[in-house]
Amino acid sequence: MSGCAIPHPLPGIALKHSKASQNRSATHDRRCRLPVARLQGALMAKSGRLIWVKSVLAAIPIYCMMADGLPPWARAEIDAVCRRFLWCGKDGDVRGRCMVAWKTCTRPKELGGLGIPDFKLVNMAFEAKWLWLQSTDTSRAWSELPLKQSVEARDFFRASTRTIVGNGRGTLFWLDSWIDGVSIRTLAPTLLKFVPKRIANRLTVAEALPDRHWVRTIGGGVTAPATVEYLCLWHAVNGITLNANQDRMIWRWTSDGGFTVQSAYRALHLDSHPIPGCVRVWTSDGGFTVQSAYRALHLDSHPIPGCVRVWEVWAPLRVKLFLWLAIRRRQWTADRRRRHGLDVHSACYLCDQQDETIDHIIVECPFARQLWVEVAAALGCHIQEQPAGAIVDWWETWRGLWPSKYAGGADSLFVLIAWELWKERNARCFRGASTHLSAVKDTIKQQAELWIFAGAKSLGRLVQRIG
Numbered sequence: 001m002s003g004c005a006i007p008h009p010l011p012g013i014a015l016k017h018s019k020a021s022q023n024r025s026a027t028h029d030r031r032c033r034l035p036v037a038r039l040q041g042a043l044m045a046k047s048g049r050l051i052w053v054k055s056v057l058a059a060i061p062i063y064c065m066m067a068d069g070l071p072p073w074a075r076a077e078i079d080a081v082c083r084r085f086l087w088c089g090k091d092g093d094v095r096g097r098c099m100v101a102w103k104t105c106t107r108p109k110e111l112g113g114l115g116i117p118d119f120k121l122v123n124m125a126f127e128a129k130w131l132w133l134q135s136t137d138t139s140r141a142w143s144e145l146p147l148k149q150s151v152e153a154r155d156f157f158r159a160s161t162r163t164i165v166g167n168g169r170g171t172l173f174w175l176d177s178w179i180d181g182v183s184i185r186t187l188a189p190t191l192l193k194f195v196p197k198r199i200a201n202r203l204t205v206a207e208a209l210p211d212r213h214w215v216r217t218i219g220g221g222v223t224a225p226a227t228v229e230y231l232c233l234w235h236a237v238n239g240i241t242l243n244a245n246q247d248r249m250i251w252r253w254t255s256d257g258g259f260t261v262q263s264a265y266r267a268l269h270l271d272s273h274p275i276p277g278c279v280r281v282w283t284s285d286g287g288f289t290v291q292s293a294y295r296a297l298h299l300d301s302h303p304i305p306g307c308v309r310v311w312e313v314w315a316p317l318r319v320k321l322f323l324w325l326a327i328r329r330r331q332w333t334a335d336r337r338r339r340h341g342l343d344v345h346s347a348c349y350l351c352d353q354q355d356e357t358i359d360h361i362i363v364e365c366p367f368a369r370q371l372w373v374e375v376a377a378a379l380g381c382h383i384q385e386q387p388a389g390a391i392v393d394w395w396e397t398w399r400g401l402w403p404s405k406y407a408g409g410a411d412s413l414f415v416l417i418a419w420e421l422w423k424e425r426n427a428r429c430f431r432g433a434s435t436h437l438s439a440v441k442d443t444i445k446q447q448a449e450l451w452i453f454a455g456a457k458s459l460g461r462l463v464q465r466i467g
């Protein structure tokens with residue numbers, strides 16, 4: 001495959017598919033910059049660019065990675081192209097215009113990101129696929145050939161699989177996870193240091209168990225901790241007998257134990273704590289699942305619940321993207337502009353009284369408060385408390401106002417009102433146009449009808465409640 005250009009039916013990234021060295025970077029850069037420039041991204045909405053990034057710009061490198069990995073520099077450059085295109089729709093200097101860190105954008109949606117692929121992790125997930133195929137399907141012509149996978153990918157693969165031993169011929173004694181799903185690497189890490197690497201990488205369970213051959217592979221003067229591990233291992237291995245069945249490898253991240261690239265990719269989002277998460281699973285007793293550990297490890301670094309709910313609401317993508325940014329407080333409101341040392345009209349455009357922040361515009365501004373109260377009243381719901389707090393807090397309160405069967409509709413309505421408030425603020429800020437509250441209410445009504453017409457069924461039920 002080396003040296004051939006991957007065909008690309010869509011304008012995107014033409015990649016030389018080879019393990020190219022850094023000095024090819026310049027050529028590559030020029031080639032992937034031009035097609036993006038032709039796209040007129042600046043004329044697209046951010047949501048449209050997001051779709052482009054996910055389904056075209058990211059899809060082409062993933063297609064390449066399915067066959068063979070991309071070198072880190074290529075991944076970095078593709079990342080840069082996607083980042084510039086998403087935030088600015090052009091190639092070139094985009095300093096100060098990226099609203100959210102790229103690392104956050106490349107998290108899965110359920111972890112608070114935008115779901116853009118993280119190429120490093122995608123690459124590793126595909127590497128794991130080759131290792132999986134090599135271990136489980138010996139009928140492939142290449143299955144005996146050495147694979148050149150990164151150390152990280154191998155470690156991830158080992159941490160993600162366990163083996164049910166049959167005849168022991170397909171399982172590595174020292175490295176695979178075969179003693180109740182745990183590997184000797186984990187049980188006896190100190191002892192493993194006394195085993196020559198070349199033996200550890202080859203010795204199968206079938207070779208190691210008869211006559212305790214594995215004991216003879218340990219060399220050198222063994223230290224006290226290693227001796228303790230040796231005794232534990234001796235006990236652990238002692239009762240194990242082999243049978244005539246094939247060894248069976250189980251993938252930890254799917255319920256049926258089969259490999260999927262998607263499950264590998266998701267598991268890799270542990271990336272800040274990949275193997276430790278697994279180690280804890282092995283060492284703790286009961287009541288602890290990998291899945292829960294993985295979720296827990298991520299969720300406490302992202303205590304912004306609304307970011308996840310945004311994607312479940314029925315609303316046009318551009319509106320959802322606006323709210324996702326608003327919950328993260330990344331819109332260029334006065335407070336943010338001031339923090340970045342830009343000139344500021346600090347008073348709120350809607351009420352001209354208080355300082356402008358995104359939470360103020362959407363929730364606490366008298367204009368917004370009145371709008372929330374009036375729209376709810378029009379649908380037969382009377383708000384007792386004044387809207388207050390951050391957007392997510394108010395969202396939570398707002399949901400509580402409606403019977404649970406209208407929750408979906410209430411969410412859509414919430415997003416719609418927030419969106420119209422933001423548009424009204426922008427109209428006043430950029431065009432000097434100001435609309436009366438009742439006119440904004442009318443716009444919301446018209447928009448809601450359009451959304452219902454376009455498929456917002458739950459919003460339809462909420463509106464029909466009044467009859």
Ligand SMILES: [Zn+2]
Binds near residue numbers: 349350352354367
């Ligand atoms: Zn205000």
